[in-house]
Amino acid sequence: LAFVLDPRQIFVLLSLQIDLKHANPDRVEKQIEKVFDIPKEECIRISAKLGTNIDRVLEAVVEKIPPPRANISDPMRALVFDSTYDHYRGVIASIALFDGLVQKGDKIMSSYTKKVYEVNEVGILRPDQYPVERLCAGQVGYLIAGMKEVKEAQIGDTLYLQKQPVEPLAGFKPAKPMVFAGMYPVDQSEYTNLRKAVEKLTLNDSSVTVHRDSSPALGAGWR
Numbered sequence: 001l002a003f004v005l006d007p008r009q010i011f012v013l014l015s016l017q018i019d020l021k022h023a024n025p026d027r028v029e030k031q032i033e034k035v036f037d038i039p040k041e042e043c044i045r046i047s048a049k050l051g052t053n054i055d056r057v058l059e060a061v062v063e064k065i066p067p068p069r070a071n072i073s074d075p076m077r078a079l080v081f082d083s084t085y086d087h088y089r090g091v092i093a094s095i096a097l098f099d100g101l102v103q104k105g106d107k108i109m110s111s112y113t114k115k116v117y118e119v120n121e122v123g124i125l126r127p128d129q130y131p132v133e134r135l136c137a138g139q140v141g142y143l144i145a146g147m148k149e150v151k152e153a154q155i156g157d158t159l160y161l162q163k164q165p166v167e168p169l170a171g172f173k174p175a176k177p178m179v180f181a182g183m184y185p186v187d188q189s190e191y192t193n194l195r196k197a198v199e200k201l202t203l204n205d206s207s208v209t210v211h212r213d214s215s216p217a218l219g220a221g222w223r
Helices: 025-036 054-064 188-204
Strands: 077-086 090-099 101-103 107-110 116-118 121-125 129-132 134-136 140-144 158-161 212-215 219-222
Touching: 090 134, 121 134, 188 219
Parallel strands: none
Antiparallel strands: 077 090, 077 158, 090 140, 101 134, 107 116, 107 158, 121 129, 121 140, 212 219
């Protein structure tokens, strides 16, 4: 039984680590064909360690993945697809610019939180962060705008210029908790250390939500 795939999705299939002793690319390719109903002939056997067929991967990306449809003259509209937290610079949002351009000093707004930020830095990844004067439609890069928590950079959110509101990009849904847990220190004197550890976790993962909890049997903790 094959999975139902979105016809808009484009795949570049890779059979990885073929240099390993116990690698079995023939079996893997048959599984891909059976499960996803994609011809095994389309699978590229690669080894990053040996550099085998890496050139074919790059060629397949160029051939199969179309260039972005973007218009620099339209109002700025950017998709947040990832974020990290830096203790010195705050939240660093990874964005894909669909329309317009963004540069240092611009006032931007989040479609989800409705908060306004001033852009402090934009740049591209090479793979290290490399600041640039501006990001234009069709580019992927990062943006720093004084966000204090990664929850302010929700994955799938749309950023736009404060003075030029736009229709948010389709498909965004706030992260919904799926796993729940309660944490209580064995020794209540360790509560402060647990709180600091939980705060570090929430700084780097926007999908984690926590609130203080108290149990007659376990004492103070977090849920």
